[in-house]
Each structure stands twice: as structure tokens, then as C-alpha cells.
Amino acid sequence: MAIYFISQGRDEIPRWREAFSDARMISPREVGARMVRGDGVWVMDDTQDWPTLVAELQRRGAAVGVMSYSPSAAEAFRALENGARAYVHALSPPELLRQAQLVILNQGIWVPPELMARVVGGTFRALGGLDQAQPQAEELQALTERERAVTQAVLEGQSNKEVARTLGITERTVKAHLGAVFSKLGVRDRMQLVLRLAGQHTAIADPGQ
């Protein structure tokens, strides 16, 4: 596993040399031939067309980090969107650089604390992180109280017999409720029910076990 550093500027950064003593300076053209899956590559943002380069390296399995002398949230976004896993100030202390290096080599994302909130907050919502969560909750509104309770139990993997016992009713009644749920939600059986509502159980009122 090798570490590479790419920059348009001819001089390397002392901090960086101090942080990664075994790393190698390399040109944007060379890196394509040298690097292998799992390598770490740090790209300075003064590099020609760095977003494209980052995307390419990432696609080929490298853990890519972007460095900048003048960090900005906008540029951090561009870096991350192109597959970079880290975005740091080029003059960060060596310990911090090593830390970021460690993180990205382990499939993590590293951004400066002050940008953290915007990275996790902004994009996610913009992309609709909550996409189909609402529709499902609405679907459940069509169910009666009892039907929801039965559905909840089924979503926990309980059999009809178990549901009957936990709700204090007969297995036949459980089947009756479930039948209503199936037709209301337009599913065939309990399998398709859990498939449709999987991961959504937190949205249903929790009976408290």
C-alpha cells in the first residue's frame, strides 16, 4: 500500500513530508500507471482539473484526499462529490494529516470539524435522504389501531400464533386483521408486507414489547 502526493506546484509541503515520510511525489500522468487498488493519494487543489483526476483515481480503488491552502465548504463538496474521502487544509499539523490518512484508508470520510455539520446535513437532505419514508407512514394511516398493532408484530418476525399471544387474541383474529392489512396495502402475504415496510417499523407506534 503506497501513498502518493500530487501537486502542480513544484515544491512539496514540509508538513506533508513530515506526516508521510514514506510517501512519493508524483505527477498526474504517472499516477495512473503506478497506483493500485488500496493506495492512498493526496491531491492538491492547484492540480489541473483535479475533480476529474480525483474521480478517476477513486473509481480505480484509491483512497483519495484533497488538500487546499484555502479551504472552503464549496470546494469540500466538489471534492467529496468526485469521490474524495478527505478534504484538509494543506498546512494541517502532521498528526492531523496522519489521522485523516488513517481514516480514508479505512473507508471513512474525513473533513475538518467546522465543515462537518454542512457535509452531513446539507447533501443528505438535498438528495432526499428521507425519500420514501413519508409515503409509508401515510399508508399506515389507512389501517385501524388493531391492524397496526398486528402489522407491527409481524414486522418483528412474529408468527400468527405469537402475535395472538402477545395481543391476547385468537390466531383466527390475527389472520382476520392481517387479511385486512393485506388488502388495504395491496400486498399478497406477510413477506411482501415486511418487504414494503422494512426499516420503517420505528415509524409505527411502539407498543413497548
Place this chain on the structure above:
Amino acid sequence: MAIYFISQGRDEIPRWREAFSDARMISPREVGARMVRGDGVWVMDDTQDWPTLVAELQRRGAAVGVMSYSPSAAEAFRALENGARAYVHALSPPELLRQAQLVILNQGIWVPPELMARVVGGTFRALGGLDQAQPQAEELQALTERERAVTQAVLEGQSNKEVARTLGITERTVKAHLGAVFSKLGVRDRMQLVLRLAGQHTAIADPGQ
């Protein structure tokens, strides 16, 4: 630096114990008094009011990760919004858990590859470099080719008869494969199978060809 684990469920996860042998199970009330700045805390999403707990722990300087049996983009978002630095499947292989642990202790963010794109934005081009990091793929690698195919179909809600038709085999054979899957993954029936692998079927769709 200590590692804590918080869950409402009475049983701890073998995977987790295997990953962090020196970690300690702790209750939501105890953790406030015990933990100090820099500690790592893993919170299961079955914990009462976990988002608030996560926010509080994060505010006090802990590296917090959230675990779930049924990961979803929406829940990952909630976790990160509340200050968690990792969001992982509770049944992830130990190496992966240790990896995530390492990342969050170094101020990084760790999310499953399939959620990465949504956290970071843009299209999912992270696939190439991350294929070996998929937790569920790990889980399924113990299965044979045919067993995976059957599992895939079942995870789409197909009945045994339908699976048989789509794979061009007898229903009896489907049952045979499925039985093997059950025993290998330690589940009782298809219900448990779906509950365990739901939400990840997209990830196991392609390794076929």
C-alpha cells in the same frame, strides 16, 4: 480510552463482542457517568430515544456510532444529524466494525458503501473501490452460487413456486437450497431471512455476473 455498547435488547451481538473484546455493555443511564472525552460508544437503534442519547454523548466528546439490524438511508441520516460518526449494520463482520471504530476514533465518518453516495452527494460512483467492504456481501459469501440466487429471489418477495419458475428448477430444489441458507445463516425461516437482509437486496443483486 474505553469502548461502550448500548442496547435495549438484553442479548449482545456475537459479532460485536468478537470485534471489541475489551468493550463493555452499558445502560443508557450509566453511560453518562462513565464515559469521558475520547471514548467510543456504540448505540443500537432499538435503544429508547437513541437520537437524543447520541446527540448528548457526541456533545460530551464521545465518538458515537449507531448500529441497526435494518439499516435505512433515513435512519442513517438521523444518526449523522445527531452527531453519530458511524452507521453500520449490527451484523457486520468484526473487521468491518473495527475499521469503523478506528475511523470514528480519528474524527472520521463511516457509513456503509451503499449509503455513501447519499451522504456525500452525487451518483454512486464509490462502488468500484468499496466492493470488499460490503457487510452483507460478507454475510452471503458463505453461500453457494445457487443459494445466493434463491436468497435474492426470496428477498424480492417471491414464493417458492415463483423462485422455481424464474430459476428453471423444481420447487423441491428451491426448498433444498433455502434450507441450506437457513442453517448457514442461522435463521429459522424466510421471515427471519428477510428481516435480517432487508434493505440490502440491491447490494447482492449484481455479484452474479
Place this chain on the structure above:
DNA sequence: AAACCCACTGTACCGAAGGGCAGTCCGCGA
């Protein structure tokens, strides 16, 4: 050649799941 894994199939059994038909109780609105 023997041992083994994988894919595949049949017969048979039993419990789970789903649903039709019928009926009871209760509360609520017209």
C-alpha cells in the same frame, strides 16, 4: 478409487398461513 461438495429431484408429512362463511358484541351516527 474413495471422499466430498454441489445441484438437483422425488415422496411424504406436518404445521403455518390465508381465506370463505357465519356469527356475536359494541359503539356511533342517521
Place this chain on the structure above:
DNA sequence: TCGCGGACTGCCCTTCGGTACAGTGGGTTT
């Protein structure tokens, strides 16, 4: 008062799901 919907139940039936027992055939390893 009647009608209606929700919750609840019994009986009965069919299909589905899971498994035990019992193989066959192909491929690889020892």
C-alpha cells in the same frame, strides 16, 4: 331504531413453507 364498521371468534378448507428420508449425477480433492 336501524344500519354500519370495528373487533372478535369458530369451523373448515386449500395452499404454502419447512423438513426428514432417499436418492442421482457431475465435479474436485486426496
